[in-house]
Amino acid sequence: MGGMESRTIPRLSDFHLSEDRGFLSAEDPLEFLPPYFSPWVDLARDTPKLLETKQLREHVHKLPLLDHTQLRGQQEWYLARVVLSMIGHAYVWQEGEEGVPDFLPRSVAVPWYRVSEHLGVPPIISHHCASLVNWKKKDPNGPLELDNLQLLFCITCPRDFAWFFLIPIQIEMHFTPALPLLVQFRYFLSGWKDNPALPHGLIYEGVSDKPFQFSGGSAAQVATVQCLDEFLGIRHDDRPGAFLMRMRDYMLPDHRNFIAAVGKGPSVRNFVSNSDDQELRTAYNTCVSLLRDFRSLHIRIIASYVIIPSKRAKGHQVEGLANVGTGGTGIMSFLKSVRDTTAAALLPDVSGT
Helix, strand or coil: CCCCCCCCCCCHHHHCCECCCECCCCCCCCCCCCHHHHHHHHHHHHHHHHHHCCCHHHHHHCCCCCCHHHCCCHHHHHHHHHHHHHHHHHHHHCCCCCCCCCEECHHHHHHHHHHHHHHCCCCCCCHHHHHHCCEEECCCCCCCCHHHEEECCCCCCCHHHHHHHHHHHHHHHHCCCCCCCCHHHHHHHCCCCCCCCCCCCEEECCCCCCCECCCCCCHHHCHHHHHHHHHHCCCCCHHHHHHHHHHHHHCCHHHHHHHHHHHHCCCHHHHHHCCCCHHHHHHHHHHHHHHHHHHHHHHHHHHHHHHHHHHHCCCCCCHHHCCECCCCCEHHHHHHHHHHHHHHCCCCCCCCC
16 A cells, blocks of 8 residues: 555653654753762852863872762763763863873773763763763743753853753754854763774773773764664665764663664655655755755865864864864765765655655
């Protein structure tokens, strides 16, 4: 009858996703942890000024090793990962790409690793902890909209750096494109995989004597866009496709499992391609075209606000980021490949015109 093949359609509730907020938590994030964890919270709040005075590492060395098992409830675990991620990345990148330490002190490494392990994600900054659970409403009774949001924690304090994290929330809510990223803050999101500043990775003291290699925060971790790829049946080439799959490891398990379930569900692309309904094909192609245009815009933004300024910054801290994304990819070749594969998913007309 031309219907879709019979496969289970995932329900949002099966993946702890909200019909109102999607990949955002159904509850507003916590702003505070219990007093026992105040050393983490206080240090995370002081991170911007301690980076300015180059004293962040000194304060980390004085940080006590706290018992992460005293955290209670999912929201506390989320907030703990936020503050530990801010502290961890600030510690590693305090001096930019010069003088990068090859180990992370146990006072941060152990709880960061264990909290992330509990949540099913790697101990590295990611879209989830930098954006999705790192905000509060300016007006608690106001709407969940960009103008009413502010960050709970930020590695550096300029307003534009806050937008770097807040804009993806708007994407998750409304599928709208992000504002330009400011290159001078990018290395704080860099990880320790495929990064020449940390070629062997980073040792998490008290966790393992062997260095870990993790990719940093990346737009490829935005679940909404990967969901659209699966829903529209867009299949990317080997290397870009493998990178996108690896970026799912940095999403919460429920989020990556939902994306996988969408991909295993009824194939929209097969249904449309087997149909002679031109109006249906036009609607499908409109969706693909908008996603292609979004990716083309992303390329222009990265070229104008990341690649060109990075090359002009030769000899400065950001020089190594000119051609590499914070997730560790060859940034332009990856973005162009993903854009081109999206464009190739357009279906031919069947109208006979």
